[in-house]
Amino acid sequence: MFKTLSVIGLGYIGLPTAAVFASRKVRVYGVDVNENTVSTINRGGIHIVEPDLDIIVRAAVTEGYLSASTKVSAADAFIIAVPTPFKENHVADLTYIEKACQALAPVLEQGNLVILESTSPVGATEKIAEWLAIARPDLTFPQSHGESSDIRIAHCPERVLPGHVLRELVQNDRVIGGMTPACSAAAVALYKTFVKGDCVITNSRTAEMAKLTENSFRDVNIAFANELSMICDKLDINVWELISLANRHPRVNILQPGAGVGGHCIAVDPWFIVDSCPDQARIIRMAREVNDSKPEWVLDKVKQQLDVWHKANPDAGRSHAKVAVLGLAFKPDIDDLRESPALDIALELADTGCQLLIVEPNITALPKQFSQPEVVLTDVRSALDADIICVLVRHSAFSVIKPELANHNAVVDAVGLLR
Numbered sequence: 001m002f003k004t005l006s007v008i009g010l011g012y013i014g015l016p017t018a019a020v021f022a023s024r025k026v027r028v029y030g031v032d033v034n035e036n037t038v039s040t041i042n043r044g045g046i047h048i049v050e051p052d053l054d055i056i057v058r059a060a061v062t063e064g065y066l067s068a069s070t071k072v073s074a075a076d077a078f079i080i081a082v083p084t085p086f087k088e089n090h091v092a093d094l095t096y097i098e099k100a101c102q103a104l105a106p107v108l109e110q111g112n113l114v115i116l117e118s119t120s121p122v123g124a125t126e127k128i129a130e131w132l133a134i135a136r137p138d139l140t141f142p143q144s145h146g147e148s149s150d151i152r153i154a155h156c157p158e159r160v161l162p163g164h165v166l167r168e169l170v171q172n173d174r175v176i177g178g179m180t181p182a183c184s185a186a187a188v189a190l191y192k193t194f195v196k197g198d199c200v201i202t203n204s205r206t207a208e209m210a211k212l213t214e215n216s217f218r219d220v221n222i223a224f225a226n227e228l229s230m231i232c233d234k235l236d237i238n239v240w241e242l243i244s245l246a247n248r249h250p251r252v253n254i255l256q257p258g259a260g261v262g263g264h265c266i267a268v269d270p271w272f273i274v275d276s277c278p279d280q281a282r283i284i285r286m287a288r289e290v291n292d293s294k295p296e297w298v299l300d301k302v303k304q305q306l307d308v309w310h311k312a313n314p315d316a317g318r319s320h321a322k323v324a325v326l327g328l329a330f331k332p333d334i335d336d337l338r339e340s341p342a343l344d345i346a347l348e349l350a351d352t353g354c355q356l357l358i359v360e361p362n363i364t365a366l367p368k369q370f371s372q373p374e375v376v377l378t379d380v381r382s383a384l385d386a387d388i389i390c391v392l393v394r395h396s397a398f399s400v401i402k403p404e405l406a407n408h409n410a411v412v413d414a415v416g417l418l419r
């Protein structure tokens with residue numbers, strides 16, 4: 001039924017999705033505004049870190065099932081997988097979705113299916129129908145409860161975990177939020193090309209809210225853990241031990257405290273609910289505030305250690321203190337620095353004028369924001385020379401220095417590496 005597919009947005013979700021469809025012999029046209037991304041993919045390469053993605057992209061390109069372009073081609077179905085960031089005041093920015101609609105509207109044909117995968121505020125899928133209807137008055141589009149239409153539209157949110165994308169794409173259940181039952185049926189038929197989990201049908205608004213709910217649930221649980229970590233610090237209790245004890249209760253399952261909540265999903269999506277219902281979404285807002293405050297709290301802990309060091313070395317200037325930061329990514333064992341609390345903490349530390357040793361095994365060069373010559377990217381063993389060591393991400397590569405770290409006298413362990 002679906003022989004050709006156009007995937008708009010070839011990032012952390014779009015590219016794996018495109019590659020998995022292509023591996024099932026659907027002819028996939030990938031679209032991205034970034035010319036480097038397009039040429040990398042057309043050479044059979046990838047521009048992101050995700051286990052095994054390189055293998056299936058190379059195979060799909062070599063076999064002629066996947067190609068990329070900056071232009072949208074006609075296809076049986078379209079998947080929109082572009083970013084949905086928020087603006088200054090935490091209001092969702094749908095500009096990329098709107099641009100994707102403008103780009104695909106001219107090639108739309110009767111019978112096509114348009115799917116929004118990007119995490120979106122409630123009502124975004126209906127907006128897509130409105131935008132496309134304005135661009136293509138010659139075609140009919142679904143109303144929320146309408147009859148049949150030329151074009152079918154659905155929201156099928158992605159729910160895969162970075163680092164496990166290829167497995168989760170296939171195994172996870174998929175929420176299928178068609179604007180009409182016919183839209184849902186078409187979307188199920190498309191995803192059943194490779195999804196082994198259940199494709200569960202609902203309407204587009206519930207599908208939008210389901211995705212936001214999943215990430216808000218996790219955010220609230222992490223906020224609880226982060227709040228506990230700050231309480232336990234005051235009460236001189238080891239929070240890691242406390243949580244593992246509490247989690248032995250059959251109905252308690254607390255997540256882990258950390259340096260804050262990063263990434264482009266959990267730190268963003270709950271705000272879409274808060275923005276829609278500011279008076280009702282009180283816990284969701286508070287969780288965001290708690291998690292957003294955690295990097296500052298960790299930074300204060302490092303600064304306290306710096307004060308101790310300066311007291312012990314009264315003649316040494318600021319630039320003599322050597323601080324090591326272990327981890328810059330937004331979570332363990334990935335290269336993604338977007339919305340990373342660890343990166344924010346390291347940038348603030350760089351401004352204090354100390355010598356900063358950064359250990360991030362998943363990148364090969366420091367981001368451009370680090371302009372100071374005293375900041376260097378180094379290996380995990382060199383970090384042990386530092387006067388103060390802060391562990392901001394629990395990368396598996398850091399386990400090798402646990403014994404030395406345990407004997408170091410100035411460690412700020414935000415993630416429980418030494419739990």
Ligand code: SAJ
Pocket residue numbers: 119158159160161162214215218222255256257258259260261262263264265266330331332
């Ligand atoms: N974190 C903690 N403590 C924990 C777990 C996570 O501090 O116990 C932090 C991480 O270090 C990171 C942030 O939370 O900074 C988010 O990491 P994550 O692994 O919880 O989630 P993401 O952002 O990589 O992926 C989430 C997933 N959502 C859920 O698990 C409900 C994923 O399934 C979604 O597809 C993804 O968001 C998305 O794209 O929305």
